[in-house]
Amino acid sequence: MAQSPSWQEIPTRLSVQEFEQFVWPHLSKGRRGPARKLSALAIFNYILRLLYLGCQWKELPIDKDRHGRPEIHYTRIYRAFRRWGADGCFDALFEGSVFKLHQDNRLDTSVIHGDGTTSAAKKGGDNLGFSGHKKVKGCKVVALCDRNCNVIAPFVSAPGNRNESPLLREALPQLTRIARAVGLDLRGSVVSLDGVYDCRRNRKAIFNRGMIPNINPNSRGRKTPKRGRKARFNPAIFKERFRTIERVFAWEDKFRRLLMRFERLSQLHYALKTLAYTMINLRHYCRS
Template sequence: MARKLVDDELWEIIQPLLPAPRRRKHHPGRKRLDDRQVLTGILFVLQSGIPWEMLPQEMGCGSGMTCWRRLRAWQKAGVWKRLHEVLLAKLRGAEKIDFSRVIPGSASVRAVHGGKKTGPNPTDRRKAGSKHHLLVDAQGIPLNVILTKANRNDVTQLMPLLDGVAPIAGKRGRPLRKPQCVQADRGYDSNKHRQELQRRGIRHQLARRRTAHGSNLGKTRWVVERTLAWLHQFRRLRVQYERLSSMHEAFLRLACAIICWRVLKNSFC
């Protein structure tokens, strides 16, 4: 089980990013569970969608609460964000990043227990929900992801998605910082954003509202829909169960990193 979820190559990348555990001199308590075993449990919950308390003990990953605490600690330490950045750099080194254009997209999910980043979902009879905002490159590689309330308009997250992409290294010379073009559907129609993209020297192809269909953007921006489908193959992301939005964000960023890893290892067609 551990080899399938956390293989040796992936572990070599993740291990240096994990913070060193604190030494407890006066009250050491039980021996700390191995980080790799705990990560296996976290990935099992992410992929299967099971509740933390139902994590199989025979996996040797400790209790669900142990995995939950470790996930929260690593999220606070920025482990998943750094892991995503490292894998993007490796993808660029392997010539698998195409910055000729980037494409934003979003998908709404139901929120069971509510929370700060939940709101009435206009596509689900105003039930509580959240929205995953995703930015991908021309090949569908996830570059950035943001969690918001379900009633936040897509266009409000366009610039935060762009600004949140860390410079992508992986090659000699300057890291990738600015895409050549942004392509988006009618949900991102905004003259203000067109002007801002133009000011930054970024070409834009934003479909306009109240115009006849036939923008032909679907021929190239379908990759973001495919990556959203990949993202929601992780069953824990199909519904937001976490009361703390930071925990769901940790799962989101970890899932993006795993997608990058699978692309790097040619696990996707």
């Protein structure tokens, strides 16, 4: 894998040029009401600051103006975040990052790695369930990335008590949709997954999309040994997941707001998670 100088430098603040190139075209612009006290760049950087620091909205450190007072109230930033999330701006921003990576030939989709991660939610909320494996109550997502640790598909969310195996069949249509939108050809790509996704329906769903499954066989899913030819499995490809998808989840933990879910509304938590995956994709172009 070709490494770039910003290989592990996930941006947490954007400059004017970076904002105008990657973010501003995907944000909704208000046409009514009074003018903003601050620019959209400053508000967006405040959202990134909250995502990185993990603090509460009311504890967000806000710079002072020339009179020594906070230059903006935190509720104005929160309302802008809610408006952009409701307008689908963060989803468009994520899709734009994948399109930019594809344009610059930074995507290596010969192998696609997928896995799930669980976020604990001790404050309650919707779309939650108790995960017996993690021993926490929360929600989980299933994400897909390429060999260069770029997230290439919108994640699929579910309560923590849901099995991850059926979630893959919900994530694959999202993968093909965004591949079609950015002009990415995934025919012949290898989809590498761990043993929790080992079932006939998942393999068939991958085959039907012109891709090749590379799933670690899970003997616990069968009462008797399977007869006939063994399913295709390459251990060398499977070993890459520890420096691809697991590294992506480690980079996600850099944003402390995602270590534990504090938002009671799931769409707000998933908007922050989408923004974090977008920043992971933009590490090739933006400096922290």
